[in-house]
Amino acid sequence: xxxxxxxxxxxxxxxxxxxxxxxxxxxxxxxxxxxxxxxxxxxxxxxxxxxxxxxxxxxxxxxxxxxxxxxxxxxxxxxxxxxxxxxxxxxxxxxxxxxxxxxxxxxxxxxxxxxxxxxxxxxxxxxxxxxxxxxxxxxxxxxxxxxxxxxxx
Amino acid sequence: xxxxxxxxxxxxxxxxxxxxxxxxxxxxxxxxxxxxxxxxxxxxxxxxxxxxxxxxxxxxxxxxxxxxxxxxxxxxxxxxxxxxxxxxxxxxxxxxxxxxxxxxxxxxxxxxxxxxxxxxxxxxxxxxxxxxxxxxxxxxxxxxxxxxxxxxxxxxxxxxxxxxxxxxxxxxxxxxxxxxxxxxxxxxxxxxxxxxxxxxxxxxxxxxxxxxxxxxxxxxxxxxxxxxxxxxxxxxxxxxxxxxxxxxxxxxxxxxxxxxxxxxxxxxxxxxxxxxxxxxxxxxxxxxxxxxxxxxxxxxxxxxxxxxxxxxxxxxxxxxxxxxxxxxxxxxxxxxxxxxxxxxxxxxxxxxxxxxxxxxxxxxxxxxxxxxxxxxxxxxxxxxxxxxx
Amino acid sequence: xxxxxxxxxxxxxxxxxxxxxxxxxxxxxxxxxxxxxxxxxxxxxxxxxxxxxxxxxxxxxxxxxxxxxxxxxxxxxxxxxxxxxxxxxxxxxxxxxxxxxxxxxxxxxxxxxxxxxxxxxxxxxxxxxxxxxxxxxxxxxxxxxxxxxxxxxxxxxxxxxxxxxxxxxxxxxxxxxxxxxxxxxxxxxxxxxxxxxxxxxxxxxxxxxxxxxxxxxxxxxxxxxxxxxxxxxxxxxxxxxxxxxxxxxxxxxxxxxxxxxxxxxxxxxxxxxxxxxxxxxxxxx
Numbered sequence: 001x002x003x004x005x006x007x008x009x010x011x012x013x014x015x016x017x018x019x020x021x022x023x024x025x026x027x028x029x030x031x032x033x034x035x036x037x038x039x040x041x042x043x044x045x046x047x048x049x050x051x052x053x054x055x056x057x058x059x060x061x062x063x064x065x066x067x068x069x070x071x072x073x074x075x076x077x078x079x080x081x082x083x084x085x086x087x088x089x090x091x092x093x094x095x096x097x098x099x100x101x102x103x104x105x106x107x108x109x110x111x112x113x114x115x116x117x118x119x120x121x122x123x124x125x126x127x128x129x130x131x132x133x134x135x136x137x138x139x140x141x142x143x144x145x146x147x148x149x150x151x152x153x
Numbered sequence: 154x155x156x157x158x159x160x161x162x163x164x165x166x167x168x169x170x171x172x173x174x175x176x177x178x179x180x181x182x183x184x185x186x187x188x189x190x191x192x193x194x195x196x197x198x199x200x201x202x203x204x205x206x207x208x209x210x211x212x213x214x215x216x217x218x219x220x221x222x223x224x225x226x227x228x229x230x231x232x233x234x235x236x237x238x239x240x241x242x243x244x245x246x247x248x249x250x251x252x253x254x255x256x257x258x259x260x261x262x263x264x265x266x267x268x269x270x271x272x273x274x275x276x277x278x279x280x281x282x283x284x285x286x287x288x289x290x291x292x293x294x295x296x297x298x299x300x301x302x303x304x305x306x307x308x309x310x311x312x313x314x315x316x317x318x319x320x321x322x323x324x325x326x327x328x329x330x331x332x333x334x335x336x337x338x339x340x341x342x343x344x345x346x347x348x349x350x351x352x353x354x355x356x357x358x359x360x361x362x363x364x365x366x367x368x369x370x371x372x373x374x375x376x377x378x379x380x381x382x383x384x385x386x387x388x389x390x391x392x393x394x395x396x397x398x399x400x401x402x403x404x405x406x407x408x409x410x411x412x413x414x415x416x417x418x419x420x421x422x423x424x425x426x427x428x429x430x431x432x433x434x435x436x437x438x439x440x441x442x443x444x445x446x447x448x449x450x451x452x453x454x455x456x457x458x459x460x461x462x463x464x465x466x467x468x469x470x471x472x473x474x475x476x477x478x479x480x481x482x483x484x485x486x487x488x489x490x491x492x493x494x495x496x497x498x499x500x501x502x503x504x505x506x507x508x509x510x511x512x513x514x515x516x517x518x519x520x521x522x523x524x525x526x527x528x529x530x531x532x533x534x535x536x537x538x539x540x541x542x
Numbered sequence: 543x544x545x546x547x548x549x550x551x552x553x554x555x556x557x558x559x560x561x562x563x564x565x566x567x568x569x570x571x572x573x574x575x576x577x578x579x580x581x582x583x584x585x586x587x588x589x590x591x592x593x594x595x596x597x598x599x600x601x602x603x604x605x606x607x608x609x610x611x612x613x614x615x616x617x618x619x620x621x622x623x624x625x626x627x628x629x630x631x632x633x634x635x636x637x638x639x640x641x642x643x644x645x646x647x648x649x650x651x652x653x654x655x656x657x658x659x660x661x662x663x664x665x666x667x668x669x670x671x672x673x674x675x676x677x678x679x680x681x682x683x684x685x686x687x688x689x690x691x692x693x694x695x696x697x698x699x700x701x702x703x704x705x706x707x708x709x710x711x712x713x714x715x716x717x718x719x720x721x722x723x724x725x726x727x728x729x730x731x732x733x734x735x736x737x738x739x740x741x742x743x744x745x746x747x748x749x750x751x752x753x754x755x756x757x758x759x760x761x762x763x764x765x766x767x768x769x770x771x772x773x774x775x776x777x778x779x780x781x782x783x784x785x786x787x788x789x790x791x792x793x794x795x796x797x798x799x800x801x802x803x804x805x806x807x808x809x810x811x812x813x814x815x816x817x818x819x820x821x822x823x824x825x826x827x
Contacts, residue, residue, distance in 0.1 A: 060730070
């Protein structure tokens with residue numbers, strides 16, 4: 001029997017309040033996925049087709065620098081949403097994402113959802129609202145770290 | 154207007170010629186007498202020995218940013234108002250050595266202090282300055298810690314107040330309830346009365362020490378006429394104040410006007426020269442300097458007057474908290490007229506007017522307060538299009 | 543041997559301004575710029591409350607306010623964790639066991655560690671801010687049964703700036719305490735969290751209406767942390783923070799540490815948020 005992800009997706013704060021028909025649409029694009037510790041989830045420059053809702057585990061967002069190797073600039077964990085470049089042209093990842101530990105996630109077909117959003121603007125608006133909120137949170141966290149408050153001066 | 158509500162201290166009269174006897178007795182009792190003297194174009198507090206040292210027949214014209222000595226056409230001893238520096242310089246010196254220590258390997262010894270507190274007699278303390286001394290007492294003696302240097306200097310000081318017969322161009326003690334008649338704790342208070350044929354002083358005794366000193370000075374009983382003459386002299390000052398301040402709701406006014414447009418206007422003029430804090434009789438801020446000699450074996454800790462107008466004053470973690478002139482001027486005024494109430498239960502300002510006189514650009518605190526009130530009423534804040542909140 | 547001469551009666555110094563010499567029992571490097579001094583009180587013991595600070599004096603160089611970072615129940619040692627940022631603290635970094643440091647204190651208000659018995663506790667520390675909070679953590683853990691849930695959230699600049707690493711690992715391995723650590727950025731050998739410290743709040747477990755929070759770190763970090771804690775449901779009056787300003791005397795006379803009407807040396811440095819909420823919102827105060 002194929003396990004439906006709907007009961008899991010309904011619970012997630014990201015999808016809370018969505019119309020049941022929208023949830024069904026999204027569930028249709030969802031699948032379970034698993035990453036081993038150290039596994040690369042996506043690489044900078046690759047086409048952004050998917051996004052992920054982390055169920056359990058830890059993912060590092062990294063950027064490669066020539067002289068200092070890869071620097072981790074964010075980590076995401078349980079319940080965090082990973083990736084929104086699938087929503088914004090040119091639909092390309094800007095960072096690397098690597099699983100730090102064994103991570104279970106729900107992968108969502110971004111390409112498919114994009115098409116559905118173009119057809120159903122209500123769905124598009126609901127998703128964009130939710131992603132804006134996430135981007136806002138990440139931006140705040142980034143901006144505060146930009147201040148380098150722990151530096152001596 | 155008779156403002157003497159509380160019981161009058163015991164009073165007598167002494168002739169002008171007996172001022173020398175009073176000064177002589179103080180010196181005989183071992184006091185270093187400090188009093189007003191003409192010196193380098195100003196009347197300042199210095200050592201005096203006889204009445205000839207006093208600024209007889211002198212007065213000053215004080216305006217915002219201006220001080221001029223001029224001659225009176227009489228021989229009053231105390232025909233002036235305030236001096237560039239206050240009594241603060243004696244009780245809370247500009248530089249003092251807190252301690253001295255010697256290091257030998259890992260052995261540290263404190264070198265005992267060789268200086269003693271000076272037994273001062275302050276001759277000619279204006280009521281505003283008396284109030285200022287009382288304010289400094291609250292700061293240094295009534296908190297959780299005591300400044301023992303201040304205490305020993307203060308305890309040995311003898312105060313001879315001289316009430317004011319005239320008001321200076323920048324005076325506003327009446328608004329601040331600190332004068333022109335002294336209402337604090339003093340040893341003796343004099344009020345000068347110069348009439349066609351008599352030149353004498355009403356003497357009021359404020360303490361046992363005061364009584365002890367005056368008893369050996371030839372004196373007479375004060376009559377009703379004498380008391381009235383003294384009242385009239387003081388009221389003459391009260392009615393001619395150079396400035397005034399509306400202190401109603403003042404603390405709250407300043408608390409709610411951190412963004413008032415007036416700060417920005419005044420900041421354009423203020424040079425943060427720190428003159429106001431230096432001449433102010435209640436400004437008490439200091440800095441601590443730890444110094445050592447070239448061998449590194451002797452160290453001293455010095456305390457020096459400091460000012461909230463400097464960038465260093467609020468420096469922390471690579472920058473100053475109050476780096477704009479707006480913030481520094483606002484800090485000083487708000488401290489004086491708002492924060493001080495929360496900290497010490499009174500205003501920090503006694504209305505002596507020194508800051509107005511000695512500001513090189515003539516910034517006038519009474520005018521500042523008036524403008525802040527006015528701008529609040531017309532909603533002028535630096536946050537444009539927003540209510541003053 | 544330390545000897546302090548009997549003070550002359552002629553002109554007593556302001557005794558609170560005179561340092562007492564403590565011998566360094568141990569000098570421990572914590573990170574590249576932070577070190578801990580274990581000091582020996584010369585006369586019996588040294589008592590303090592968590593969150594208080596001393597003025598530490600380096601002979602001939604100068605004096606700085608430093609929070610006490612040791613255990614309030616251990617009176618025979620006085621511990622300070624110091625970050626070398628200026629001339630005095632950089633000079634102190636060269637001190638060794640057997641050298642002496644002048645101490646004046648303890649000064650200031652304290653964390654409500656003892657007073658918060660019966661509550662859940664959330665401690666949020668940023669950078670060197672973990673040092674003034676450590677005495678509070680020690681006290682709470684020494685009386686663990688008196689408290690509900692205990693959460694420690696700690697943010698550092700990079701993994702190599704993490705303070706008290708061994709202790710943190712010890713606390714993290716307890717079953718009766720939640721410890722989350724994050725850094726602003728890291729190399730790939732770091733397997734922990736990367737992100738600002740407030741991102742740790744959503745994943746900690748506590749009952750907000752019954753929680754006391756103690757926050758210490760750079761002012762910007764505290765500003766955002768207080769808001770996020772409140773968003774999670776902790777009443778403002780249950781949130782405490784430690785403020786910092788330029789300090790010269792530590793006893794309310796020099797005027798430098800004034801924060802509005804408050805003297806941080808005696809009315810602070812620990813404040814319940816409502817006491818400074820108005821000031822905190824203003825700039826250049």
